[in-house]
Amino acid sequence: MGQNEDEPTIGQLVADASRDLSSLVRSELELAKTELKKTAIAAGTGAGLFGAAGFLALLAIILLSIAAAYGVSALGLHPALSFLIVAVVYLLIGAALVLVGKRLIGKAKGPERAIETSKESVEALKSIGKGD
Template identity: 80%
Template structure:
């Protein structure tokens, strides 16, 4: 044994700290790589899902157009001139759109920002300023 009371095979504190730092750095890099791989897989799945929703929305729009034409011809079958039947269906859609706009506007009027979060943020800023001033 040496005069320091330490066996020559045992690492020094400095070596242990360096090893721990290196291992931690390696662990962080590995976690970042894992995160990147997971995000890439998630992004591909999200992109595929968004594409499917886009296709479904397009087909839904086509169906609405065809159903609108069918509704207009249905009204026309009641003996109303076809041009007037299409106008009736269009006016019906405009009334529905107006109701949706009014309901949406009412809901937006009720929406407020995150009041509690804003207040607590202001309080945190004031507390940090007080600490910075040494109060």
């Protein structure tokens, strides 16, 4: 079988395919970097806004707590006792949240199916490597 001089050799075709594949991968990586940069900027801005909203909510809770204590004080109790009552209510709510959170964490399990399929994949790759 004679080879035509206009046709590239298999080695040239493999080299061209390898070069084109490398170029494609580099281009895709650059595109991904550009997209991720824009996404990261948007996510960072969103996270900053959530942080500001959380801070303002914390300030509101503090002010509402003071208002609640003065409201209890308006019922005729000493202001110190009123603030103590509000603090105890918060502690009780916090304790209840801790108990519920502890119960939920106790029920949490690992990614059992993912671990199992990963083990199966490793075993399949090992068997292929051994020539089975």
